[in-house]
Amino acid sequence: MTSLITVVQPPATPNTTYTPFLTYLHLHQAELQMAQQENHRLNLELQEAKGRQEEQGAQAQRLKDKVAQMKDTLGQAQQRVAELEPLREQLRGAQELAASSQQKAALLGEELASAAGARDRTMAELHRSRLEVAGVNGRLAELSLHLKEEKSQWSKERAGLLQSVEAEKDKILKLSAEILRLxxxxxxxxxxxxxxxxxxxxxxxxxxVQLSESKRELTELRSALRVLQKEKEQLQEEKQELLEYMRKLEARLEKVADEKWSEGAATEDEEAAAGLSCPAALTDSEDESPEDMRRPPYGLCERGDSGSSPAGPRETSTLVVISQPAPIAPQLSGCAEDSSSDSEAEDEKSVLMAAVQSGGEEANLLLPELGSAFYDMASTIFRGAQIALHPLSPAPFPSPTTRSRGEGRGKRDFII
Incomplete structure (x- = not known):
């Protein structure tokens, strides 16, 4: 607001009486000009203050709007935190499932210890599954720890934001940017x-899927093991039956050998008596001991000389005689003899001897489980029995081709 002041001009003629008045008038004019300038400056400052006040009011309104927006954002964040709770429950359930799967894997490891054939492969798969479960547990633990850290950090930041809203309203923009980042x-x-x-x-x-595969393989291994055990038990039973039959056959052959030996001894005694009646045909070396008339013992594994023939009565002492053979199965206690049916035993012996004499083909068909081992044993017994029954006749030997066929079938069929 400006005021107009009229200044009275002094007369043109100078006068000493008006000099102080003029001086005062000039001073007053200068003060008026300064007052006008100050008034103008104050008016400008007032207008600027009004503009700043309006701007501050608008800024305060914006701040209020942003505070309301931040409150809404905080409510949404709280809602998101509430939504994270089911995720935590799901994580806990996953941890329990992982623990149960680890226990199942341990049980599977104990069961798989009995399967010797597939132990390495199943143990490797079980170890890999355990490592995977351990990795999953580690990831779950890291996720839960990270979630807790994020929640604590978020609560701290929320408290800081509330304090900042109450204390410093000029930092709301920065905090809003921080909230957006969060x-x-x-x-x-x-x-x-x-x-x-x-x-x-x-x-x-x-x-x-891996656990189901492991269970399936374990079931297959168990079934295969049961089949093998059953086959082994069956083979053991057949082996026991064959050993029993061999013991019976050995006892019968021993009995026949004893009879033939007694007959041979009687024949030698008769020949010795005939030789004593003719002393001119005897030498001094032959009269030293009557035990020289006896034949040397003959083992089951020895062979008779098919090309030699007796040259005289005294040369019969060099013939092979079956002595008491060693038992074929010494580990089995007792030799069971079947004396109830002699005719049936003779039939079985004749069938077996005929099978062995025919080259082992029929013996392998009758006893496919023993193969070459039983064929060699039966051939030896048959040769000894034939030499004992017919000392002068050559003992038949199986051809190499027949023997190789019998040994091949025996190796293929005989499993212990």
Whole structure:
């Protein structure tokens, strides 16, 4: 607001009486000009203050709007935190499932210890599944720890934000930017949690598939083991039956050998008596001991000389005689003899001898489980029995081709 002041001009003629008045007038004019300038400056400052006041009012309104927006954001964040609780429950359930799967894997490891044939492969698969379960447990622990850290950090930041809103309203823009950053981080964490859940489900499915494969292989191994055990028991029973039959056959052959030996001894005694009646045909060396008339013992594994023939009565002492043979199965106590049916035993012996004499073909058909071992033993027994029954006749020997066929079939059929 300006005031107009009229200044009275003094007369043109100078006068000494008006000099102080003029001086005062000039001073007053200068003060008026300074007052006008100050008034103008104050008016400008007042206008600027009004503009700043309006701007501050608008800024305060914006701050109020941003505070309301931040409150809404905080409510949404709290809602998101409440939504994270089911995820934690799901993580706990996944941990329990992982623990149960680990226990099942341990039980499977104890059961797989009995399967010797496939132990290495199943143990490797079980170790790999345990490592995968341990990795899943480690990931779950890391996720839960990271979630707790994020929650504590978020609570701290929330308290800081509330204090900043109450104390310093000029930092609301920076805090809003920080909240936006946190929202983005929470969104990224949700995305990562979703990815981790997908990976966990995939790994869980793969572990379940591996466990089912391990169970299936274990079942197959158990069934194969049962079959092998049954076959082994059956072979043991057949072996016991064959050994029993061999003991019976050995006892019968020993009995026949004893009879033939007694007959041979009687014949030698008769020949010795005939030789004593003719002393001119005897030498001094032949009269030293009557035991020289006896034949030397003959083992079951020796062969008779088919090309030699007796040259005289005294040369019969060099013929092979079956002595008491050693038992074929000394580890079995007792020799069971079947004396109830002699005719049936003779039939069985004749059938077996005929089978051995025919080259081992029929023996292998009758006893496919023993193969070459039984063929060699039966051939030796048959040769000894034939030499004992017919000392002068050549003992038949199987051809190499027949023997090789018998040994091949025996190796293929005989399993202990």
């Amino acid at each position: 929202e983005k981080a929470v969104q990224e964490e949700k995305t990562q949690n979703q990815v981790f859940k997908t990976e966990l489900a995939r790994e869980k499915d793969s572990s379940l």
